[in-house]
Amino acid sequence: MQDPTTHQTDVQQVPEPEALEPGQDRSAFQSFFRWWYALTAISETEDVPDLLEREIIRKSRLLSVIVFFLLVIFVLFIPGCLALPNRYVLVADLGMMVICVLALFLNRAHKPMVAGVLLVLSFEAALMMVVLTTQPLDEPSIQQYELFVFGELLAVSLLSARSVFFVALFNSVFICLSLLYQPQTPTLAADLHTQFWPMLLRPVGVQLLVAGVTYLWVSSASNYLSRAYRAEKIATAAQQTAEKQREIAEQDRLRLQTDIERVVHNHATAMNRRLITKIPLQEYEPVLWPLINVFNSLQNRLQHTQQVEQSLKQLNQAISQCAELISSGKYSPLQPLQTKTNLDLLLTALREHFKGAQRQDESSHPPFYR
Incomplete structure (x- = not known):
């Protein structure tokens, strides 16, 4: 009697008929x-x-x-x-x-x-x-x-x-x-x-x-x-319509990506050079207008900040100048001094105050008593 394992092995080793002939x-x-x-x-x-x-x-x-x-x-x-x-x-x-x-x-x-x-x-x-x-x-x-x-x-x-x-x-x-x-x-x-x-x-x-x-x-x-x-x-x-739509979408994506890169480049250049520039809306796609408005708003705030910073710098310089004059004894409250800052309001009020005090002093002490 033949071993089943051996029989199975023999069957597996039998060459298969050439299946390529019908195909050929x-x-x-x-x-x-x-x-x-x-x-x-x-x-x-x-x-x-x-x-x-x-x-x-x-x-x-x-x-x-x-x-x-x-x-x-x-x-x-x-x-x-x-x-x-x-x-x-x-x-x-x-x-x-x-x-x-x-x-x-x-x-x-x-x-x-x-x-x-x-x-x-x-x-x-x-x-x-x-x-x-x-x-x-x-x-x-x-x-x-x-x-x-x-x-x-x-x-x-x-x-x-x-x-x-x-x-x-x-x-x-x-x-x-x-x-x-x-x-x-x-x-x-x-x-x-x-x-x-x-x-x-x-x-x-x-x-x-x-x-x-x-x-x-x-x-x-x-x-x-x-x-x-x-x-x-x-x-x-x-399929052709889908391909055209994909091509149009890809073109829109590339154009949008290019516009975004331009916007970011313009904003970065302005920030690095501390320039105040506005990005025109008409040169870009309408979908980017909200983003451009945000950048333009930031530019407006930056401009206002620079103006405040410049005013504060001038005010500090005026205060330093007045402090030096006071320390050296060269400052007189009655002497007009223009700093072109908000400090001029304080100096004007002090000058008027001293002038008023001087007039009161003169009125309370006539000249013949002097």
């Missing part, structure tokens, strides 16, 4: 179709804002892929055409190959709608030619009626979704006329005589069923793509 195949597949799109389809730009242009590019790439597979099928069908008794099948096959190449040129020339119409009409005409040249019409040949659904698939894929009903109606009418008026083998004629409606309803029902299902599928897919394109456009517009 997918990458080669995508690379091939990128080359094929660049050769046969409308080149897709990075920014296609118009919904109609994006739909045209999508139809162009779809037509390119469909024509590629049609060419492969028509080439592979050549040996089968040689084995059929109806030689016109080979003509139709080779003619459709030429039409496919012409459709690729039209698709590359930014005319995918014209190329799509050409493909649908050519396929319908080629299949009608194969059916009409099958003389007489037998029971195995009426199975070709069901091939008309490929014309519907081409129409609903390359043209508008509603065009599939016109193609289905045309195919149904052609099937009815073919069964009624085309030469038939005796066996088919006998079967149609007894089972005409079942044999008619089968191909016609297939046409109508395919038309309805493909219309619902393509119309719903188109609506989904339209909503997705619109949502993408709205998201792109919102």
Whole structure:
């Protein structure tokens, strides 16, 4: 019996299958179709804002892929055409190959709608030619009626979704006329005589069923793509608006930062040089006006402080001068002295006081008593 631990170790050591091969195949597949799109389809730009242009590019790439597979099928069908008794099948096959190449040129020339119409009409005409040249019409040949659904698939894929009903109606009418008026083998004629409606309803029902299902599928897919394109456009517009708003906000922030630095620099320069300057409001953003008003108010207070300081300095100098005169005995209260400070009020009051006292003294002591 094997040890579970050993078994677990062995399992972990088993090399895993190369998971890169599918990715590599997918990458080669995508690379091939990128080359094929660049050769046969409308080149897709990075920014296609118009919904109609994006739909045209999508139809162009779809037509390119469909024509590629049609060419492969028509080439592979050549040996089968040689084995059929109806030689016109080979003509139709080779003619459709030429039409496919012409459709690729039209698709590359930014005319995918014209190329799509050409493909649908050519396929319908080629299949009608194969059916009409099958003389007489037998029971195995009426199975070709069901091939008309490929014309519907081409129409609903390359043209508008509603065009599939016109193609289905045309195919149904052609099937009815073919069964009624085309030469038939005796066996088919006998079967149609007894089972005409079942044999008619089968191909016609297939046409109508395919038309309805493909219309619902393509119309719903188109609506989904339209909503997705619109949502993408709205998201792109919102992203661009957000980016513009971020750029504007960043510019405003840088401009505001620059203005703040200017205000601070001007205020610091004025403070360092002890200058009284006012910052003009009109040169800055309105959001900075309250801050500038504060700085201007500080400048006003600084100016008032300097004036008070200068007055106090002059007053101190005047007091010192008067003190020196008094100390040296050179000062007389009756002597006029102007200091141009508030001290002049005191000196004037003292002088008037001494003058008044002197007059009283003279009036109380007449000259003859002296």
